[in-house]
Amino acid sequence: MNLTNATWRKASRSTSNGGQCVEVARISGTVAIRDSKDPGGPALLLTPRALRHLAAVLRNN
Structure with a gap:
């Protein structure tokens, strides 16, 4: 799947200090x-x- 045009959002619990951060994007279901x-x-x-x-x-868990 081509994700080059995906709109990524950073998780709300992510911090800006370089810690453990994830981003999510929704594309075609x-x-x-x-x-x-x-x-x-x-x-x-x-x-x-x-x-x-x-x-x-x-x-x-």
Whole structure:
């Protein structure tokens, strides 16, 4: 999937001090997640349902 025209948003809990930051973009029914410190690096592609499931699992661990 081509993500060059994606509109990326930084997670609300990310800080500006160079810490652990993620960005998300929604494109064609897919949610892309990337490390904001490495915007040219790999992106994880998930369906919105899979992202909700992942968030629930992470919250409960």
